[in-house]
Amino acid sequence: MHTTVSLITDILAAAPPPEPPAAPASLAQVIENIKGWVMGLLAAIATLFLVVGGLRYIAAGGDPAQVEQAKGNFKSACFGYGLAVLSPLILKALQSIVGTGL
Template sequence: MHTSLILLSDFAAAAAVQPLAAPKTIPQVIDGLTGWIMGIIALVATLFLTVGALRYMSAGGDPAQAEQAKGNFKSALIGYALAVLSPAILQVLQGILGG
């Protein structure tokens, strides 16, 4: 019993010493957002690419389905371009906000 009391008091003392997290600066927040935005945009672009490929393969000579597939491919290309350019866009935003 005595050992568990010592361990419990050591745990409580270690937990009490933890400092609070300092607020993040605007550049730190923008750096964090960059990774998330790039990932989300790339994920959506990959989804469009996959849907476009499935539509194109299942078109079976139907011109309307082939055109929809091409539209999905264009959307995927735009998405990938945005994912690549998002760090630059966020840097411009950081400059505007004064970070």
């Protein structure tokens, strides 16, 4: 009769070995992946600021301090969307400075 430990050991022994993670094709592919992540992250954060600003503006009830905070959130959202749009150009400039030749 198998105990639980020996049963687990038998299952692990029969399992195929894990495959190593796939290596990136090239440095250009790594930079493209990073660019996609950066653009998505910036757009998500900007959307969060836009939503928070909208909620603050709705909940302000005429309070000038709350309205100013909401406007600040809208400005931050616009800045974030601008960075997300310009991130390919920023990365291209960094590539030319670093000299990766991509």
